[in-house]
Amino acid sequence: MVEALNQLRDQIDSVDQQLLSLLQQRINLVHKVGEVKTEHGLPIYDPSREAAMLAKRRGEAESKGVPPQLIEDVLRRVMRESYTSEKDAGFKTINPDLGDVVVIGGHGALGKVFVNMFQLSGYNVKVMGRNDWERADEFFAGAGLVVVSVPIKTTEQIIRQLSTLPENCVLCDLTSVKARPLKAMLDTHKGPVVGLHPMFGPDVPSLAKQAVVYVNGRGEQHYQWLLQQMAIWGARIFPVSAEKHDEAMTLIQSLRHFTSFAYGRHLAELDADLKLLLDLSSPIYRLELAMVGRLFAQNAELYADIIMASNDSVGMIERYYQHFGQLVELIKAGDREGFINNFAEVSDWFGEYSQTFLAESRSLLQQANDNRQG
Amino acid sequence: MVEALNQLRDQIDSVDQQLLSLLQQRINLVHKVGEVKTEHGLPIYDPSREAAMLAKRRGEAESKGVPPQLIEDVLRRVMRESYTSEKDAGFKTINPDLGDVVVIGGHGALGKVFVNMFQLSGYNVKVMGRNDWERADEFFAGAGLVVVSVPIKTTEQIIRQLSTLPENCVLCDLTSVKARPLKAMLDTHKGPVVGLHPMFGPDVPSLAKQAVVYVNGRGEQHYQWLLQQMAIWGARIFPVSAEKHDEAMTLIQSLRHFTSFAYGRHLAELDADLKLLLDLSSPIYRLELAMVGRLFAQNAELYADIIMASNDSVGMIERYYQHFGQLVELIKAGDREGFINNFAEVSDWFGEYSQTFLAESRSLLQQANDNRQG
Numbered sequence: 001m002v003e004a005l006n007q008l009r010d011q012i013d014s015v016d017q018q019l020l021s022l023l024q025q026r027i028n029l030v031h032k033v034g035e036v037k038t039e040h041g042l043p044i045y046d047p048s049r050e051a052a053m054l055a056k057r058r059g060e061a062e063s064k065g066v067p068p069q070l071i072e073d074v075l076r077r078v079m080r081e082s083y084t085s086e087k088d089a090g091f092k093t094i095n096p097d098l099g100d101v102v103v104i105g106g107h108g109a110l111g112k113v114f115v116n117m118f119q120l121s122g123y124n125v126k127v128m129g130r131n132d133w134e135r136a137d138e139f140f141a142g143a144g145l146v147v148v149s150v151p152i153k154t155t156e157q158i159i160r161q162l163s164t165l166p167e168n169c170v171l172c173d174l175t176s177v178k179a180r181p182l183k184a185m186l187d188t189h190k191g192p193v194v195g196l197h198p199m200f201g202p203d204v205p206s207l208a209k210q211a212v213v214y215v216n217g218r219g220e221q222h223y224q225w226l227l228q229q230m231a232i233w234g235a236r237i238f239p240v241s242a243e244k245h246d247e248a249m250t251l252i253q254s255l256r257h258f259t260s261f262a263y264g265r266h267l268a269e270l271d272a273d274l275k276l277l278l279d280l281s282s283p284i285y286r287l288e289l290a291m292v293g294r295l296f297a298q299n300a301e302l303y304a305d306i307i308m309a310s311n312d313s314v315g316m317i318e319r320y321y322q323h324f325g326q327l328v329e330l331i332k333a334g335d336r337e338g339f340i341n342n343f344a345e346v347s348d349w350f351g352e353y354s355q356t357f358l359a360e361s362r363s364l365l366q367q368a369n370d371n372r373q374g
Numbered sequence: 375m376v377e378a379l380n381q382l383r384d385q386i387d388s389v390d391q392q393l394l395s396l397l398q399q400r401i402n403l404v405h406k407v408g409e410v411k412t413e414h415g416l417p418i419y420d421p422s423r424e425a426a427m428l429a430k431r432r433g434e435a436e437s438k439g440v441p442p443q444l445i446e447d448v449l450r451r452v453m454r455e456s457y458t459s460e461k462d463a464g465f466k467t468i469n470p471d472l473g474d475v476v477v478i479g480g481h482g483a484l485g486k487v488f489v490n491m492f493q494l495s496g497y498n499v500k501v502m503g504r505n506d507w508e509r510a511d512e513f514f515a516g517a518g519l520v521v522v523s524v525p526i527k528t529t530e531q532i533i534r535q536l537s538t539l540p541e542n543c544v545l546c547d548l549t550s551v552k553a554r555p556l557k558a559m560l561d562t563h564k565g566p567v568v569g570l571h572p573m574f575g576p577d578v579p580s581l582a583k584q585a586v587v588y589v590n591g592r593g594e595q596h597y598q599w600l601l602q603q604m605a606i607w608g609a610r611i612f613p614v615s616a617e618k619h620d621e622a623m624t625l626i627q628s629l630r631h632f633t634s635f636a637y638g639r640h641l642a643e644l645d646a647d648l649k650l651l652l653d654l655s656s657p658i659y660r661l662e663l664a665m666v667g668r669l670f671a672q673n674a675e676l677y678a679d680i681i682m683a684s685n686d687s688v689g690m691i692e693r694y695y696q697h698f699g700q701l702v703e704l705i706k707a708g709d710r711e712g713f714i715n716n717f718a719e720v721s722d723w724f725g726e727y728s729q730t731f732l733a734e735s736r737s738l739l740q741q742a743n744d745n746r747q748g
Contacts, residue, residue, distance in 0.1 A: 005411075008403055012400060012403050015396055015399050016434070016445075017434065022393050026386060029385050036375060036378050051747065064394050070451070074393075074397070077444065077447050209743050209746040213654055264724065265697060266693070266694050268719065268723035270625075270693075273622075276622055277626060279585075280573060280623075281626060283584075285626045286734075287665070293724050293730075294731045296724045296728040297729050297731065301714060308710060314705050317702060323636065328692060331632070331682055336678050336682060340675060340678055342639060343670070343674035343678070345642065346639050346670055347671075349641075349642035350667050354669075354671035357663070357665075357666075357668045358671040360660075364661065366454065366579065367738065368734075369583050371737065
């Protein structure tokens with residue numbers, strides 16, 4: 001038996017060596033594609049081209065008796081590597097006549113990402129830190145774009161110091177609230193203004209498929225180039241009004257982070273046996289625990305600011321607490337029928353989204369299971 | 375440019391065709407490995423062998439200039455395909471002298487999985503549904519293993535009807551609470567008793583790397599074969615006491631499901647704009663929404679039972695509600711320092727787990743991003 005296994009394993013070894021070579025070849029070829037695209041200012045990530053390529057492969061896999069989902073998953077993973085390395089090869093400069101790009105707060109985690117991306121796109125980038133305000137005039141004199149990337153609590157105050165920017169300089173921010181910074185920018189600066197909100201953390205390997213939300217302030221034709229530039233980086237650029245943005249963020253950010261915080265706090269209060277919980281956990285439970293626990297490896301001040309940034313956030317959390325309390329009463333009363341009716345109403349409200357979410361999360365949970373180390 | 379791109383794409387096409395062939399070869403070879411293992415009763419999933427193989431490949435990748443994480447991720451995905459198909463090839467029968475395997479509730483989703491796995495392992499399986507009780511004696515006469523896989527609310531009542539099982543028949547259940555079913559089994563049956571809790575849903579492609587928790591009732595030496603059999607299926611078998619299990623499940627299951635239900639309910643009450651929330655969401659936010667929404671594609675009664683199954687579950691939810699309320703007061707008061715101190719305490723409590731969770735979820739979020747369709 002051992003001999004039979006060893007023979008088979010040697011053959012698998014050989015297949016894997018060939019696999020490595022092919023992966024290497026593929027990455028090199030896609031790199032060349034990236035060079036051509038960059039030269040012509042095309043985005044590194046094109047959803048419809050990617051979808052067409054994958055559909056073709058799925059068909060080819062079927063005819064060869066290889067599970068189509070397998071080749072799709074493998075190629076998506078390989079493509080990610082390409083997006084990551086394409087990023088490092090540089091991007092076409094959409095607006096070569098722009099003056100300097102000044103990133104205020106460019107030493108911070110998210111600021112650094114944008115400093116890097118603008119540099120890779122051929123712009124002249126200046127990073128302004130909190131000790132550089134004395135020399136502000138030097139920084140702003142030749143600025144074509146100023147990006148405000150500072151903590152939420154100091155954002156408006158810093159924006160209001162930007163009254164001396166060149167008239168045609170584009171002013172934007174990266175803050176996770178939009179109404180107040182946007183107003184401050186419109187009040188302070190007479191030129192083009194746009195509020196951005198990058199919906200990703202500073203640890204992403206590339207901007208391919210990441211979302212950047214933008215809120216028009218004024219002069220959209222004067223900052224089109226910026227939206228195009230970010231699209232070349234592979235990002236999905238999505239316009240929204242300041243009010244809708246802020247309202248959505250009370251749910252997407254404030255309430256979610258608060259409930260994760262509350263859950264983590266609760267586990268700590270119980271001094272729960274984390275090791276045991278993990279031993280007993282299937283991938284979905286482990287993922288749920290990880291989504292809570294990950295919060296606490298991050299910056300408390302950032303989350304304090306997001307959660308307490310506005311009365312609307314606090315108000316949203318209070319409403320949730322009230323709804324939560326109503327459901328607690330239901331289960332305390334042992335009202336099984338009430339529970340089921342409630343559940344059914346919510347299912348109706350989610351409609352087909354529930355099935356979509358089930359399928360998406362199932363596929364992700366299978367991947368989480370793949371990653372399991374035993 | 376178009377010509378340059380077409381040439382490169384043709385070359386990529388050719389690489390992908392070779393990739394498909396290699397994947398096919400690899401799957402066939404691993405299938406043969408599975409046949410040898412099955413013949414000798416070895417588990418299809420062996421954590422240390424898998425880890426050793428991956429470590430070797432990472433080293434080979436490095437020396438070839440291919441990112442090691444890439445080959446590891448690709449191979450893990452390919453291995454999953456193998457685990458799935460190996461399952462369908464059958465398993466060695468660990469206890470060939472066993473009588474029948476009777477699965478009570480074997481028409482249900484989870485019951486079906488076990489019916490299938492026992493059949494693939496060469497046992498003679500009888501499925502008992504709710505209309506089969508008149509012929510109970512026929513089912514039980516030759517039974518070597520009886521598996522109770524019915525809804526939580528009817529579990530104890532059904533167990534108490536099992537007083538006529540053969541003395542040496544093994545009795546087990548799959549319920550997500552353990553103390554009461556275990557007691558019922560010990561009271562009713564004089565032979566070997568073990569409580570199982572499969573920590574996965576019925577939609578898993580294979581049992582490789584899934585968790586099955588077990589609670590000893592009596593006569594562990596007489597059901598060792600069952601634990602071995604499940605290990606051959608690739609599952610991770612973990613022993614725990616009934617009390618620790620049930621306590622853990624108030625957190626792992628009841629509270630988590632309840633908070634997901636509450637969050638979904640809240641979104642429905644607000645009639646939130648789901649489409650907008652998804653447009654504005656980066657992968658992590660989409661995943662958080664999906665983990666809530668997925669609940670509502672499932673069975674309300676199952677969750678009503680899990681959540682309201684015991685006073686301990688309800689009590690745990692009430693305690694969480696109280697802790698939650700304390701944090702709400704904190705943010706209503708705008709107590710930023712209090713928030714940050716609280717957060718820091720919880721970070722301390724999580725210790726290194728936070729970093730582990732951050733890394734695990736980051737890797738999973740990158741995969742979620744890979745899956746994005748534009």
